[in-house]
Amino acid sequence: MSIDRQRFESGLTYQGYKAQMTRNRERFEENERRVELRPDDVAAFRDLPRPLHVVVLAEDWCGDVIANLPVVGRLAEASGKLDLRVFLRDQNDDLMQRWLNQGKYKSIPVVVFYDEGFRELGHWIERPASVTELRGRRRREVFAAHPEFGSPDAPVDQLPEDVRERLGAELQKMRDETTPFANQEVVRELRELVSRVAA
Amino acid sequence: MAGPVRVRITYCAECGYEPQTLDLAKALMLEFGAQLSSIELIPWDSGTFDVSIGGDLVHSMGREGGFPEHATIKDAVRARLSA
Numbered sequence: 455m456s457i458d459r460q461r462f463e464s465g466l467t468y469q470g471y472k473a474q475m476t477r478n479r480e481r482f483e484e485n486e487r488r489v490e491l492r493p494d495d496v497a498a499f500r501d502l503p504r505p506l507h508v509v510v511l512a513e514d515w516c517g518d519v520i521a522n523l524p525v526v527g528r529l530a531e532a533s534g535k536l537d538l539r540v541f542l543r544d545q546n547d548d549l550m551q552r553w554l555n556q557g558k559y560k561s562i563p564v565v566v567f568y569d570e571g572f573r574e575l576g577h578w579i580e581r582p583a584s585v586t587e588l589r590g591r592r593r594r595e596v597f598a599a600h601p602e603f604g605s606p607d608a609p610v611d612q613l614p615e616d617v618r619e620r621l622g623a624e625l626q627k628m629r630d631e632t633t634p635f636a637n638q639e640v641v642r643e644l645r646e647l648v649s650r651v652a653a
Numbered sequence: 654m655a656g657p658v659r660v661r662i663t664y665c666a667e668c669g670y671e672p673q674t675l676d677l678a679k680a681l682m683l684e685f686g687a688q689l690s691s692i693e694l695i696p697w698d699s700g701t702f703d704v705s706i707g708g709d710l711v712h713s714m715g716r717e718g719g720f721p722e723h724a725t726i727k728d729a730v731r732a733r734l735s736a
Contacts, residue, residue, distance in 0.1 A: 477669050478667065514669075515667065515668045515669040516668070517667055517668070517698065517699070517700075520667070609663060609703045609705060609710050609713065610663055610695070610697055610701075610703075611661040611663045611693070611695055611703060611705050612705070612708070618695070622697070622698075625698075
């Protein structure tokens, strides 16, 4: 199934997507506020020769959507060059099947760029590999620094409640500390993609 | 015959797995009643849906993928009760 103007316009606007969220909206909007865009990144999108249509596949329960779609939304707002439409993954499986991660996983968000004639220019899936790598390393460091947390591969229900609470707090702190890097990596990858295919 | 069995369900709250968690807890409550010493529901994150019975992990979304069949969990509880 390809995207044409009619299908594109049937998607939710970014604001419409936020309005229909049934969970995690507070975190989503907090993430929006935390995105810091560098002027040169905004300029790279703002200086595109023409606006791009952008299809996003998302669901409000997905942590990567909560983290990364706000970055895309802020880029669209700041540049004025990205015309976003959001499609709910589980109601648009024909679209999801086009951009399966590694050909088999329904990873989201998927961000797909189109030119004015709805020719696909490129797509981006889920999160940067650099973010997965950093957070995996930082997670292992958390466990190494706190032997009471046990093995990083063990189920958390094996931990006493107070230890589990401390582990949750440490992991949240790690995620918070790595969020600026993660946001910047999303911007970097999207900028590189767009600069390669649409500049 | 073993004594009452403790069940723990660790679920991703961020992901909205509450319905699956409550469905499984209810199914176990109705099936086993007071044969269970407790059913503990642990909100977590990272796409988790783990079920432990008497301290043994019998289902992990990260390991097996997806949600467990209720019958699979019931069979694991029965095995524990008869151990």
